[in-house]
């Protein structure tokens with residue numbers, strides 16, 4: 001995702017709008033693979049403040065994630081704000097908040113992917129009420145209820161159940 005800033009970088013006070021759509025290959029993220037289900041679209045405004053180039057706007061699209069409860073793949077819509085700052089070549093100080101670029105193009109892809117990763121849910125769920133997998137037989141409880149339902153799985157709970165039974169007498 002390249003932004004052509006050849007003219008803008010020589011024009012202090014000017015802004016330009018960029019509308020982009022790119023297909024991205026799968027990205028590795030904390031041990032998992034993030035699959036883009038369709039193009040990543042970005043609507044960005046790049047401004048030359050005289051000292052730096054700011055890139056602001058939104059990026060959005062669809063990802064294929066796997067549900068942390070039932071492990072099924074599902075489509076996840078994302079929309080993330082983009083707010084990046086790039087040092088103009090002549091202003092390149094050792095400012096850690098600024099990213100550097102050389103030539104006439106800013107490659108915004110790493111910053112956009114990073115913003116998407118930051119916005120991803122810690123535990124992705126296919127639906128809010130996903131029933132997950134049966135911890136006994138492994139069937140997907142969203143699709144069918146297996147015979148295990150109702151069985152106590154946690155031994156601590158069965159102890160509690162015994163205690164409650166005793167109380168009943």
Ligand SMILES: [Zn+2]
Nearest residue numbers: 067070126130
């Ligand atoms: Zn699920």
Ligand SMILES: [Zn+2]
Nearest residue numbers: 134137146148
């Ligand atoms: Zn089961």
